[in-house]
Amino acid sequence: IFFSEDLMIHNGAEGETLILISTGQVVVEQDDRVIGAQGDGEVVGELGALGLQPKRGATVRCKEICDTFILSREVLFNALERYPDQQLRFRQLATSRMQSDYSRNSDKNVLLNCPLFAMSSRKFLDRIVTHLEDQLYTPGEDLCVEGERGDTMFIIMKGMVDVVVDGKKVGDTLEHGAVVGEIAVLGLTDVRTATLTAKSVCFVQILHRSIFMKYLTEFPREMIHFQEVGAKRMEMTGPRNMTLFPSQNIFLNCAKEFMDKLCNLLHRKIFFPSQKIINGGSESLDMYAFTKGNAVVEKNGNVVGEMKEGSCFGEMAVLRVVTSQPLTLRADTMCDLQALSCWDLQELMTHYPAEKPRLLQAVAKMMREDLLEVSNLEVLSEVPLLSELPQGYLEKFDEVVSLKLARKDELILTKSDRSLILILLGKASLEVKGIPVQQLAEGDSYGETMALGLAQAPPDADVQLRVSDTSCLYLELSEQDFRDANFYKGFPALDELAGSVVESVGLRDKVLQRNPQLAHLQMTEEQFARLSSWCEEYVALSGQTILTSERRATNLLFVVAGKARFGSSRQSIVLEPGYSLGDLSIEKEEKQESTRPRFGPVSAVTNCKVLILHREAVFAFIRNETPEERERLEGHLQTMPKEQQAQAGAETFLSLRKWAEQMAERCLQEAKTALQMGIKPSVVRQQKGGFRRAKQRNAIVFEDTEDAGQPRRMVSKSLSGSFRFAAKRKMETRKIAEELKSKKESTGSREAARRKRVLKTEMSSQEPLFCQDMQRLTAAAKAMKQDAYREQAQLRQRTEKLRVELRSVRAAEDNARLGEGDFAPPASEEEEVLRKATDRTERKVAKVAQQLENALKARQELLAELRATPGSPLSARPAHRAAAELALDQG
The missing domain is CATH 2.60.120.10 (Jelly Rolls)
Incomplete structure (x- = not known):
């Protein structure tokens, strides 16, 4: 029995007894402050009775009279031997009490004192510490055994632990704050490398790998940190595999000295399960070899391959053959890798230059295998x-x-x-x-x-x-x-x-000087000779493309042997030896993109040899001249005639005969006579909207006759239909008039009056139909007229284009004869096309005129019969007749 204010247990005193409070209240004090209270049915001093704590860790003071029972250690151990099933209960009780004591004595996260977690964030540690498992070990008890599998890490909170390897104690005894098993919890190994034995009573907190990995994926920064920590621990646990890289195909033919130094440049990397080793589409300049673990290769989220122990990845990246990886490499298990940086390899190859072509050749063979088809x-x-x-x-x-x-x-x-x-x-x-x-x-x-x-x-x-x-x-x-x-x-x-590509004597020296745009620069023969070294010489077979449409806009071409062609099949122009084409306009590039037209390609008609001079090469040639000469040449570029500057990519030739100008004048005269109806362009513009509406109503269609070598022709389906409708209405009107006449003669006045009213009604209904037919016929005729005028406009445009080309080459006409005489591209094809187009237009206009004339005659006959018919609207009411005639004329 203890009275009020009696000390039941004194802090620091030795004690081997357990005290059970039957009745009464006590307070637990430490460092002169109350840290807890106990009451009826509770025990104090259990750690001393169990032998886990030789000295009391706190003072127990009675608040009132307390009735207690005291149990010695000897009696307690005898009871536990008789009832072993109760040992676990007392161990759990002691563990809980030690955890409470430790938490009470420390206001910090327990993991903050661990070197492994020294750089980790408090938020990350707070997540983990709630899942630590508390465990109590008595002297002589093993925390883990060498060779057994395990995935936990031990944090020694209290007590001492010995490390035993192969039955021998190694290193110093581990005490409070020591951490053991980091490699296991990081997943770098599943087998214990040593036995841990408790030297004294040990209170240990255990962290399981599953808990650690769960929260590691939620904190990417912590993952990177523990990757580095794991790599350092792996370096400490065992030697590096020095045969992994030399056994790869890319290094098989390399010198041994080179490979020895390369292996010293390798560094370890670890990757946790599901972590991306390489992210597809990102830059990667390292080569990896798998020391341990497996990974999967993914493309667009689908698994396309697998990497196992001993395989490698990134041979092309480490040589900077590729900088972006198209595939994703994801760790399937914990992966221990050896990595080689491209910068380390680049530095090493500067000391061993003979190894660079060997490595590139090995990678080239790997790339060629992908193109074996x-x-x-x-x-x-x-x-x-x-x-x-x-x-x-x-x-x-x-x-x-x-x-x-x-x-x-x-x-x-x-x-x-x-x-x-x-x-x-x-x-x-x-x-x-x-x-x-x-x-x-x-x-x-x-x-x-x-x-x-x-x-x-x-x-x-x-x-x-x-x-x-x-x-x-x-x-x-x-x-x-x-x-x-x-x-x-x-x-x-x-x-x-x-x-077949032999050049004419002296043509190569003169072909650049004869080009109008280069001639405008007024360069000396010595400058032209130096400029010729900037040209690319090219030989093409018949039918082969010399310049694509894109390259033609940025290059000057000079034909020195054979023949070439540019343009469409109908409007192509043949380039003979001495011809040149190209553009030297100095517009800004962004303006050129919108103003320069897109040209067709240049192809070889026969085997030919050409010189190709890039525009930028000409400008660079000018920039390389002396300041005075550069200023003079740039001034000539600025003052190039507008006719040449405006023709972005205009073709210039050394010779064109006068037949072209004569042919243009003749074609222009034929185009003028193509219109037989004398329609002015202003009239067509005024009726453009009306034509469009008539086109929609009457379903004018175009028939493609390209296969027959003829241009598209317009066929009005409503034109023939309108003639049929007009003839039908005419026959019906005649029939009605004849019937009216016969009935009038054979019947009486009353019957005649009734018939007259009926016929008058029928005539009133026929008159609007007749007017509609005439309007449809007129609209179709206008559509035919518009089509004829359109073809005439096309002929005018083509003729004007030819005249523009003639004007652009007059400046070069004095250079028409070189060496063996004049060069003239054939003209019969263009002349024949224009002649056929003119003939077709004449025939079409004549046909339309004949159809209109026939329709007009039918209209006059019908009007005359209607006027002569007694009782018809056109004969009975002059005002109505005038309005009907006006409507017909306007229609």
């Missing part, structure tokens, strides 16, 4: 000039052709190379003296003209081929490859091709 022989046969070679040569080229890969801004072809390049993947830019003049894409080729010996590059030519995309995969046939195939020994097909 197209063989090298098929690619070579697509080159127009190579298609003329015997099959045997193509097979030899297939044996010696080289597969290469270049990265962005690297040179594929230098000015000293004489090779044939065929682009398989990617893009490349053709540069003349540093100025991009052409973009080559997949399927394009360059260099065949030089490689086949059909052209010789000028001594000061500076033509390069540079990668403009992230990378470019291409085939190369070098000059040595042609020699190995015994190509330069010659054969008839190549000799015949070379003979």
Whole structure:
């Protein structure tokens, strides 16, 4: 029995007894402050009785008289031995009391004292701490056993723990605040690497992996932090796999010294389940090799592949062959990866330059495997000039052709190379003296003209081929490859091709000077000679496209051998040796996009050789001149005649004969005589709306007669129908008049009066129908007239266009004769088209005039009969007759 204010338990005193309060109230004090209260039926001092705490941790003071029972440790242990099922209850009771004591003595989150969570946010830790499991271990008890599977982490809150590996104690004894099992909770391993044994009574809090991963996905910043922590712990737990990267295909042919240094540059990365290793569409410049774990490859949300232990990913990215990954790589389990950064590899390759082509060649073979459906022989046969070679040569080229890969801004072809390049993947830019003049894409080729010996590059030519995309995969046939195939020994097909593109003597030197736009710059012969080195020489076979519509708007073309053609099939113009076309207007690019017309492509009529000069190359040539000369040339560009500047892309030729001007005048005269009805354009404009309405009412349709070589013709379905309706109404009116006359003679006055009223009613109903027919007929005639005038306007436009072209070439007429004489494109085709169009218009107008004349005669006859018929509205009432005639005339 304890009286009021008696000390039942003193803080710091030794004690091995458990006190059960039967009646009364006590308070629990610590550091002179009350931290709790106990009452009837509760116990105090249980930790001392269980041997978990040798000294009392608090003072218990009675508030009133207390009746208690005291139980010693010896008696308690004897009872627990007799009733072992009660041990768990007492252990849980002690664990709960120790947790309460620890929480009472600490106002901080328990995880804040753990080094593993030192950088974590308080919000993240507060989520986790509510799910920690409290556990109590007695001396000699194992927290975990080496070799067993486990996924938990231990936080030692109180007590001491020994670490045992292979039966031997290692390291220092773990005490309050120590954390064990981080690798297991991070998922880096499932097997315990050591045995943890309690040296004293230990109060431990346990964190399970499932809880940790659940909240880790909700805090992305924490995930990144623990990735780094896990990677460092993995580096500490064991040596790096030094054979994983050297065993990959891309590094099989690399030197051992190079690979040893490369392995030292690797760094560890871990990824948690469901975490994205690479996000599709994002930039990635690292290569990964899987030390442990599995991942799935996804495309558009669908699984398309799987990565397992030992596989790698990102060989092209680490070499910067690609910078954006099209696929998503997602960890399926915890993944331990070795990563190689592209910057580390780039730095290493500067010390081992011989390894760079080996690595690029290995990646090139990997990329070529994705295009196995197209063989090298098929690619070579697509080159127009190579298609003329015997099959045997193509097979030899297939044996010696080289597969290469270049990265962005690297040179594929230098000015000293004489090779044939065929682009398989990617893009490349053709540069003349540093100025991009052409973009080559997949399927394009360059260099065949030089490689086949059909052209010789000028001594000061500076033509390069540079990668403009992230990378470019291409085939190369070098000059040595042609020699190995015994190509330069010659054969008839190549000799015949070379003979068909022989230039006229002196034409190459004069073709640039004869161009009106270049001639306006008033450059010297020496400047023209230097400008010719900026030109690209090209040989095309018959029917091959020389310039596409897009390239034609930005290039000047000069024909030096053979013939070329531009324009549509009906209005094409043949370019013979000495001809040139192009535009040098200096409008701003954004203005050019809206004002410059879209031209058709230029194609070869026969085997031909041309010079192509890019507009920007001309401007760059001017900028490279001395300041005084540059100012003079730019002034000439500004003062270029308006006739030349306004014609954005106007074609200029060295010679056109006077037949063109005479033909234009003759066609214009024929077009003037095409209209037989003398309709003025103003009258047509005034009745445009009426024509549109008549067109809708009468269903005027057009029949396409392109297959017969004729232009579209208009057929009015209502025209013939109107004639039929008019004839029918005429016959009905005659029948009524005859019936009226016969009835009048045979019947009496009363019957005659009745019949007269009936016929009068019928005539009144027929009159509006007749007027409607005449209106329909008139509208159809106007539609035919409008169609005839439209065709005449088209002829005028075509004639005016030809006259504009003639005016644009008069400035070059003095240069019409070069070397072997004049050059004149054929004119019979254009003249024949205009003549046929004029004949068709004349026939159509004559037909309409005849139909109108017949309709007018029928109208006059019908009106005369109506006036002569007694009792008809036109004869009985003059005012009504005048109104009807006026309506018919207006209709």
